[in-house]
Amino acid sequence: MLARFIISYYRRAPLKIFFGFVMLILVDLAQLFVPRMGQKAIDLIASGNQDISGLFWLSLITIGLALTIGVCRFAWRMIIIGTSHFIENDFKNRLYDHLLRLDAHFFNKTKTGDIMAHMTNDMQAIRMSTAFGMISGFDAIFLFSAALIFMLKLNVRLTLFAMAPLPIISIITLFAMKLMFKYFKDVQESFSQITDKVQELISGIKIVQAFRQEDKERERFNVLSKDYVRKNIDLIKLWGTMFPLIFLFADLGAAIVLYVGGQYAILGKITPGEFVAFFVYLGIITWPMMAVGWASNIFQRGNASYKRVYEFLKEEAKIVDSKEAKYRKIEGDIELKDVSFSYQEKVILKGLSMKIKRGEYVGIIGKIGTGKSTIAKLILRILDPADGEILFDGINYRNIKIDAVRDSIGYVPQDSFLFSMSIMDNIKFGRRDATDEDVQEVVKASAFYKDLIDFRHGLDTIVGEKGVTLSGGQKQRLCIARALIRKPKILILDDALSAVDTNTEKEILHNLIEFSKGITTIVISHRISSFINADNIYVIGEEKIESSGKHAELILSSPLYREFYRIQRLEE
Ligand SMILES: Nc1ncnc2c1ncn2[C@@H]1O[C@H](COP(=O)(O)OP(=O)(O)OP(=O)(O)O)[C@@H](O)[C@H]1O
Ligand SMILES: [Mg+2]
Missing domain, CATH: 3.40.50.300 (P-loop containing nucleotide triphosphate hydrolases)
Structure with a gap:
């Protein structure tokens, strides 16, 4: 299992990883406190109080929060994404080492492309899981809960109204990402066909010219190239549909806040500052709603890759020393x-x-x-x-x-x-x-x-x-x-x-x-x-x-x- 594998790596430097996730928490919290400052400022202005010292402190805290976000974001990126690269490197070396040990029986039955895929695509999918998978998974849980608490503290009923359309965002990302990975794989396959073709042309250019096959070659290349464009357009279509859909439902939440929250503000159930802050929280909570679908797909893909690589690591060489084998100097009979x-x-x-x-x-x-x-x-x-x-x-x-x-x-x-x-x-x-x-x-x-x-x-x-x-x-x-x-x-x-x-x-x-x-x-x-x-x-x-x-x-x-x-x- 991929999760066990990631944990086993995290265990090697638990303090460092812990620190990385603390940094992630600090960034999320600081992000949630920024709208608070705006909220306080608006309420201060609305109160008609002419004293600007409050505004001064609020802007000073905002700067502090921005600095915290910057520094902590740098730290978690270095730690969590950095670690993912070390994990990939370690794993790649294990694969390479394994390759060196395998024998002719294995290489006769295995396609070079499959081995290359383990070394590149699978490794990348596993690294993605250990980096962005972990982070979006964490955000999906932590940032979601924290933002929800901030919103609930402002107003419970308004939160429930505003949140109603948001689960759809998770569902959209879940399905769209699944499709996206499929399309992306198609694009990559098409791309590698093009590189293969160019590589073949370079090594066979003399033959192509000697047999005057330039036109045919151009045609063949054109077919591949068009295919690549078509698959990329599929991908653009998907992105182009997914994001507007997500924003549509996020904006639906905003429309509800505008209408219901506006009334609450008029009735004095919430302050104008709280009304504005609610919008910002809604914006913030959109990401963890997406992150659910994001993380689940990244993990699924990583898990599939991990299984493939694991199967490969289980391959054993058939030509190996028997127990009785001794190292003997050979004379040549x-x-x-x-x-x-x-x-x-x-x-x-x-x-x-x-x-x-x-x-x-x-x-x-x-x-x-x-x-x-x-x-x-x-x-x-x-x-x-x-x-x-x-x-x-x-x-x-x-x-x-x-x-x-x-x-x-x-x-x-x-x-x-x-x-x-x-x-x-x-x-x-x-x-x-x-x-x-x-x-x-x-x-x-x-x-x-x-x-x-x-x-x-x-x-x-x-x-x-x-x-x-x-x-x-x-x-x-x-x-x-x-x-x-x-x-x-x-x-x-x-x-x-x-x-x-x-x-x-x-x-x-x-x-x-x-x-x-x-x-x-x-x-x-x-x-x-x-x-x-x-x-x-x-x-x-x-x-x-x-x-x-x-x-x-x-x-x-x-x-x-x-x-x-x-x-x-x-x-x-
Ligand atoms: N990896 C392989 N998988 C399947 N068949 C193979 C493989 N390698 C060689 N063969 C087949 O085994 C037979 C013997 O191959 P081998 O290379 O030993 O012949 P050879 O006598 O050295 O030929 P040459 O004179 O052309 O070098 C050939 O018919 C070849 O097609
Ligand atoms: Mg031979």
């Missing part, structure tokens, strides 16, 4: 025994077995989409097999901590993902405590040093979104450097040389043999040239190993391998 894996219903690997000895250089080749990357992810424990077992140094993977496995692996992913930061930081991402000499060494081994000369800022060049765009081959080499700097026991290159020319490929492979002496090296590739010196090559067929052996053996024994070889000879 890997065995896959009868491993099966499927994505949902789609079987990818079935009864696949591989045996890789420490220090070996092993190749994996196979048609596209046969599950080569999946094998890499299984070894990395990014995925877990549905059946069969994986052994590291002869020990079942369940008895080894996931961190131990990952700490011993240098992984170059197929999609060469880099972060938008400097080249140096991208390399050191592999190992935070790496020295500059380590960086130099891996930059050489990955043949990235050749590219560095072209960058004016060298290793400090920022890459990616916020900096220089690297070529496919440059990205791959940088990713290799990032993997090498880990000084891993196992090195996995997933199609990591596909975008480098054959000469550079040769150079890198040559360096790797030097660099990775004693390191188990697994190279996934479509190019036979990567495997010439391999100790063993696995040819992946349908769901399992078609054959394995050294290059020369496979040429003779594997039809699939021979086919790869023939096509590549033709290409060359």
